[in-house]
Amino acid sequence: MHPIASMALKRLGLGLLTLLVVSIIIFSAVEMLPGDLAQEILGQSATPETVAAFRKELGLDKPPVERYFDWLGGAVQGDFGKSLASKREISDLMSTRLGNTLFLASFAAILAVPISIVLGLLAALYRNTWFDRMINVLTLSSISFPEFFVAYILILMLAVGYPFGLIWVLGLIGIWFLMEGIGSFRDGRKIGKTFPVVPAIFALIGAAFIANVFIGYWKPQLAGVTAFPSISNISPGTSFGERLERSFLPALTLTLVVTAHMMRMTRAAIINLLASPYIEMARLKGMSPMRVIVTHALPNALAPIINVVAINLAYLITGVVVVEVVFVYPGVGQLMVDSVTKRDVTVVQACCLIFAATYILLNLLADILAIATNPRLLHPK
Amino acid sequence: MTDTTNEPTTIIHRSANAHEAQEIDDIVAMADPTAASADAAAPRVEQESRWKTLSRAFRTAPLTAWFGMITIAIYIIVALFAPLFAPFGEREIIGAQFEEPNATYMLGTDNLGRDMLSRLIYAARNTVGIALLTTFISFMLGGFLGMLAATFGGWVDQILSRIIDVLMSIPSLIFALLALTVANTWIGRMDNPSPWLYTAALIVIMAVLDSTRVFRLTRAVAMNIVVMDYVEAARLRGEGLWYIIRREILPNASAPLIAEFGLRFCFVFLTISALSFLGLGVQPPTADWGSMVRDNATLISFGVAVPLYPAGAIALLTVAVNFVVDWMLHRSSGLKD
Numbered sequence: 001m002h003p004i005a006s007m008a009l010k011r012l013g014l015g016l017l018t019l020l021v022v023s024i025i026i027f028s029a030v031e032m033l034p035g036d037l038a039q040e041i042l043g044q045s046a047t048p049e050t051v052a053a054f055r056k057e058l059g060l061d062k063p064p065v066e067r068y069f070d071w072l073g074g075a076v077q078g079d080f081g082k083s084l085a086s087k088r089e090i091s092d093l094m095s096t097r098l099g100n101t102l103f104l105a106s107f108a109a110i111l112a113v114p115i116s117i118v119l120g121l122l123a124a125l126y127r128n129t130w131f132d133r134m135i136n137v138l139t140l141s142s143i144s145f146p147e148f149f150v151a152y153i154l155i156l157m158l159a160v161g162y163p164f165g166l167i168w169v170l171g172l173i174g175i176w177f178l179m180e181g182i183g184s185f186r187d188g189r190k191i192g193k194t195f196p197v198v199p200a201i202f203a204l205i206g207a208a209f210i211a212n213v214f215i216g217y218w219k220p221q222l223a224g225v226t227a228f229p230s231i232s233n234i235s236p237g238t239s240f241g242e243r244l245e246r247s248f249l250p251a252l253t254l255t256l257v258v259t260a261h262m263m264r265m266t267r268a269a270i271i272n273l274l275a276s277p278y279i280e281m282a283r284l285k286g287m288s289p290m291r292v293i294v295t296h297a298l299p300n301a302l303a304p305i306i307n308v309v310a311i312n313l314a315y316l317i318t319g320v321v322v323v324e325v326v327f328v329y330p331g332v333g334q335l336m337v338d339s340v341t342k343r344d345v346t347v348v349q350a351c352c353l354i355f356a357a358t359y360i361l362l363n364l365l366a367d368i369l370a371i372a373t374n375p376r377l378l379h380p381k
Numbered sequence: 382m383t384d385t386t387n388e389p390t391t392i393i394h395r396s397a398n399a400h401e402a403q404e405i406d407d408i409v410a411m412a413d414p415t416a417a418s419a420d421a422a423a424p425r426v427e428q429e430s431r432w433k434t435l436s437r438a439f440r441t442a443p444l445t446a447w448f449g450m451i452t453i454a455i456y457i458i459v460a461l462f463a464p465l466f467a468p469f470g471e472r473e474i475i476g477a478q479f480e481e482p483n484a485t486y487m488l489g490t491d492n493l494g495r496d497m498l499s500r501l502i503y504a505a506r507n508t509v510g511i512a513l514l515t516t517f518i519s520f521m522l523g524g525f526l527g528m529l530a531a532t533f534g535g536w537v538d539q540i541l542s543r544i545i546d547v548l549m550s551i552p553s554l555i556f557a558l559l560a561l562t563v564a565n566t567w568i569g570r571m572d573n574p575s576p577w578l579y580t581a582a583l584i585v586i587m588a589v590l591d592s593t594r595v596f597r598l599t600r601a602v603a604m605n606i607v608v609m610d611y612v613e614a615a616r617l618r619g620e621g622l623w624y625i626i627r628r629e630i631l632p633n634a635s636a637p638l639i640a641e642f643g644l645r646f647c648f649v650f651l652t653i654s655a656l657s658f659l660g661l662g663v664q665p666p667t668a669d670w671g672s673m674v675r676d677n678a679t680l681i682s683f684g685v686a687v688p689l690y691p692a693g694a695i696a697l698l699t700v701a702v703n704f705v706v707d708w709m710l711h712r713s714s715g716l717k718d
Contacts, residue, residue: 021547029563034570137445140707144699146651148658148674149692155681156689318554322655326678336555337659340562343569348562355555363550 008368015364022356027068030345080350085342090350093335096236098354101324101331104247105316108254113309116259120266125289127271139260147319151253151326158249232329250327254319258312265308269301303370310366314359442708449704456698460505467499472666479680489687492676501690504668509698511584511663512650518588519649520642523595528626531603545593553590554652560586561661579664583653591649598641602634643706647699654695670695
């Protein structure tokens with residue numbers, strides 16, 4: 001058997017085992033609740049006879065192990081039982097929301113992955129220059145920001161609009177960009193002779209920011225995009241274009257939150273390789289730095305990069321909860337938070353299982369892809 | 382932790398003279414398991430040179446690290462002397478709802494008519510205190526178990542590691558939500574539960590969930606140390622497990638653990654704030670940054686930036702801690718690129 005196939009199968013088996021154990025943990029959370037589930041659903045006024053009948057109907061009279069397998073069997077087929085609070089089938093509550101959440105997460109992923117890999121490559125290419133330093137400070141900061149902070153800043157900037165104090169922050173950022181751009185024009189050596197476009201771009205961005213501040217100060221309506229809604233009102237009938245527009249702010253928030261980490265790891269993975277002899281060789285042959293990185297370093301750095309991308313996609317799962325609440329986005333995260341507030345434990349259980357399963361599967365995918373893209377394993381001796 | 386084979390080249394490259402090279406070597410040794418055991422009486426001279434390294438490190442610290450240290454110091458002072466700085470009480474209702482900032486209420490009032498500035502100041506105490514306590518418990522638990530697993534090895538290690546693997550395979554915010562539902566239902570069933578019980582549940586749940594990450598790192602660091610000769614020597618001397626952990630492993634694992642403490646603190650702090658923001662963390666009327674954002678969130682739709690103040694307070698502290706940790710890690714990783 002090919003070594004890749006056997007390793008991948010081993011990981012797959014391990015992942016499924018983890019999933020099973022996790023489902024046991026999630027199931028036993030309900031078992032740990034005080035009191036009786038049937039009593040809870042029917043309320044305090046129910047007679048003991050109805051409670052007993054209902055217990056039988058729910059299968060609560062069976063031993064826990066049997067109930068666990070019933071629950072797991074149902075969950076695999078999409079049947080999670082009934083909600084305690086609304087008495088509705090959980091699968092009904094879940095169906096459209098799951099689609100919405102997946103839409104939001106993939107929207108964020110499509111934005112975040114290319115941006116962070118390109119920025120990471122650039123930071124590795126121009127390491128120890130002002131560009132790298134700035135990226136370093138920016139990413140360190142955005143890793144540290146809580147999701148709701150990023151979300152509210154975006155709402156202020158892009159949804160409810162100007163003018164407010166942050167306009168001056170934009171101005172400051174603009175001035176800084178402009179100064180860095182001009183500075184690197186002056187000693188072009190720092191940025192490298194091959195790519196003088198970069199300082200130009202930054203000078204332009206700086207100028208744009210400053211212009212934006214002045215326009216924004218005089219005519220608030222002109223500056224700043226006010227078209228994006230701060231509340232994502234999405235229903236099954238919403239068209240794809242509207243859906244994109246209404247979920248743009250939540251997706252942008254998620255993008256900003258995950259980009260930093262992916263970018264830093266991409267940079268680190270490439271820089272780790274730059275010390276190796278074959279890169280030195282390629283450099284001595286007179287290759288351009290861009291080619292050295294793209295054709296020599298990148299293939300070997302692919303495994304760690306894919307890994308970090310998948311881990312961050314898994315992280316989106318957690319980020320989605322907070323972001324959905326901020327933007328009142330009708331997804332699984334919001335459902336889960338609502339259910340925790342209402343102590344609707346069966347719904348929490350179902351959401352938890354869905355989130356955990358996605359998380360584990362994405363991590364599994366990361367493992368398998370990392371194995372499959374490892375050049376040493378692809379070409380065994 | 383550190384790749385010692387890479388060190389000599391970087392040191393020669395970086396330092397102008399042999400004296401400085403020696404000092405940088407010292408910093409590297411902070412996270413290096415090959416360093417001498419701490420229970421060998423260290424000569425006085427070495428102690429002094431370490432103090433010198435430290436002061437030099439401070440002098441050569443980058444601007445971002447300085448910014449971080451000064452910010453953290455300000456937070457600590459504000460948290461310790463909150464009643465001195467706050468113009469009003471933490472729970473005092475002093476005006477109408479959502480008043481505009483004026484001379485008396487410098488940042489306006491919140492959704493119940495409490496002074497925003499005072500609550501921001503008191504929240505420094507509550508939020509940071511709760512996050513610090515959680516991180517401490519998580520380090521005690523995870524650190525102890527991690528060292529235990531590394532020292533014992535064998536089946537103890539296997540069992541602990543597998544349990545941790547499973548716990549880590551559920552995203553911690555999601556797991557925290559599930560655990561909080563169960564805990565809050567239990568507390569809700571009690572007659573007349575104290576609001577502090579909810580906070581205590583939050584602290585314990587977050588500490589246990591976070592200790593899994595601490596366990597991973599401590600075990601990895603301690604694994605490198607237990608194979609050292611001085612640990613072997615201590616074992617042969619007949620020292621007990623507790624002695625080996627406390628006197629041989631802990632001193633040599635402290636540098637990476639301190640850096641990790643900063644990172645874990647950030648993570649715990651952000652997660653607790655997120656939970657509070659969702660209304661499931663620190664319970665009212667305790668002033669807390671996460672729940673303050675939630676309380677005043679409606680103002681955002683009027684284009685008022687007030688909810689950003691508590692959110693910004695959270696962001697600023699995590700940025701500051703991250704800057705300091707980044708600098709420390711850069712130093713202890715042998716100053717390589």
